[in-house]
Amino acid sequence: MRHLGYDLLGLFRLVDLDSLKRVIMHLYRNLKRFPGDLPKILVCFRDLGMNHAGYVEEYKDRLLKLDNRYLPQEVNLDSLTHIANLILIFNAGFSHPTILESMPNYTFRQVYFLNAKYPQCFPKMEDFDHPMERGQATNELMNPTSMTTLSNMDFVCETFNSVTRDAQDLLTALEFRACIEMLDGFGRQLHKICRLEPDMHMAVFAKGCIQAFKLTATIQSLVFQTTETRSFTSPCIEQCAELSRTCFSLFNLTRALLSVFLGLEVSTSRALVESGILAQAGAAFAAVKGGDGGLEYLNSQEHLQLINKIKNGTTAIPPTTSDTSAVHLEILKSCISSYKLPKIQVARWIRFFNGTVTCTVEHGLPATLECAQYIPVPVQFEGSVQNWRRSGGSWKDGSVAVLVELSNLKQIVVPLDSECLEPVGTYEARFSFSTKLVLGDSKYVKCKLIQSHDPSTLPASMFEEWTLRPTSALFTRAVCHDSTCASVLQMGETWYPYWNPLAQ
Structure with missing residues (x-):
């Protein structure tokens, strides 16, 4: 009787999105209650997707739990719910290709795998019309490390401004934990971009900036707690406050550099990263995290010489061939020239566990x-x-x-x-x-x-x-x-x- 019900659901056309949601929730429950019904339930999801493409397009982001502020994280195929959602969405996408244009790359790789495991749940793959060219689509879908650089650059720029603005509001409201958790989520996505695309230098800058901001939020939390409880002496609180100001300086520097980065040529941006401009954020981060290397580098002549070289334009930066890059390079130098080399000593007991x-x-x-x-x-x-x-x-x-x-x-x-x-x-x-x-x-x-x-x-x-x-x-x-x-x-x-x- 249940199997007959699945077949009937695949034939019906539901009147609105709420009806589709209720049917999907009942099918989710049956996936858990009746494991033997799995093949029939997945075929039912296939039919629902083909018959209700318009409703599926509206509900797609909720089904995949996508958050427009972060890059979507790949979902494990051990989840039957996720498998059912992919079958529903991609069958809707075969009749409405616009549904697939904004799908994360990992979903295409997973669908190719699922097509081999559940061929009855998908149309023939040779009829599949991916928005990319056919040859490029094959390479993208079969290569687990492929991502679109342009979309990642847009993601970094747009999301960075939004996240940092919200983080500043949370700091003002003394919501330190919420601020750190939000920055931590964004930082993990930046780390993923840096790992998958070594040439994504903008993400490297943004990652250093987020680390500096997380450090600032944590130091401010420590300063606030010690001020409230009066558990530390005044000199200790002054050290924390000085470190907090240093982190804000690093944050503002990297934030300014990020806006400049879009106008630089690839060879120029690569040379800037390799020359060590990120040492400011990285050094302060390493110093407070517990190692002495970052603290020593902050106060070293090598660091001072590097800053002076960048200010004077004597670093090994390739000559630019476009007027736009030349303008941005001048902006870059002016950003760095306003940076003040910190002279800080971080006490052992201030450093984090x-x-x-x-x-x-x-x-x-x-x-x-x-x-x-x-x-x-x-x-x-x-x-x-x-x-x-x-x-x-x-x-x-x-x-x-x-x-x-x-x-x-x-x-x-x-x-x-x-x-x-x-x-x-x-x-x-x-x-x-x-x-x-x-x-x-x-x-x-x-x-x-x-x-x-x-x-x-x-x-x-x-x-x-x-x-x-x-x-x-x-x-x-x-x-x-x-x-x-x-x-x-x-x-x-x-x-x-x-x-x-x-x-x-």
Whole structure:
């Protein structure tokens, strides 16, 4: 009877968008309640898309959860809801090509994959009329790193002004956490652009600017809290305020440079980036994050000489061939000439908590084991912490913890015990310990260090990244370097078959 209902829904034409929404929600519920109905439900989504292209066009952005302020992040095809949405939208797009013109590139790659898996849900792909030329479309769809530079440049320029304007309003309203979260989301998209397009120098400038602004927001939050609680002395607050002013100076500089960048030739913009103009934002960022390299560079003769070279126009910048680039280059020099070289010393205790953690699942469980969700498995944690908040000059048990997230989004907080720490200097320590966690049928484990038992609170480190570990396989040993895992996670890739030592 249900199968007959799916067939009838595919034949009907609904009267309005609200009716279509109600039908879609009922089909979503059936996807969860009746897994055996999957083929019929997907075919029903196909028919709904072909018969209601106009309504689908209005509802498309909500279906894909697109936010015009950010680049769309690739959605995992493990979601049946997302698969159903793609089938609905692309079948509507075959009769209304305008629907597909604004679709993210990743959706085309996913549809080519889904067409091979569910051929009954799509028309023949040779009849598919993509807005791009046929040869270019094939390359774009099959290349996971392809993105349109022009659209990215427009995105960076338009979104940057909007985001920074909203961030300034939030700072004025003392909404520090909301400001940092918004900048963090935009920063992740800029990082993705920089990784996928090395020549996207405007995104590099914008990324440095966002980092400086995030730093400013966090420092201002610290100044506000210390002023309210009077927990620090006046000289300490003055140091924080000086650092905040420095960050604002870096922010204003990079914001001015960003508006200039559109008028520069590619060779000129590349040379400017390679010559080290971004050292200002990067150095202050590194200094407060915990390393001494950035602070030393800020006060070095090399940095001063670089600024003077840029001011005097003696850097190795290729000559411009257009009048427009020459004008913009003059604007660039005037922007940099107004920059004042900061002379700051950042106290150790002002710097933010920072740390790395790696988790290793020594012996996983078979994914088909029904009782796997009740059996704990040994998990090894290794890493280091820097600049943690201490109580009474000594390590406070439980002040730092590992936040573990499973593929079903369940979170586990594992506190660090002082006994597992090996001091390395005054403000740094290494740790290594093993515990047993119930991982169930989770396909991966993500972990990061936090300085609280409450995962909803903002960690003291704004810049820490999740590290990704595959887990569920028989006798799986999942280990990889932090840098590799972070890049995999940021690129939106998926871990595929796990390494099984028994197969070696």
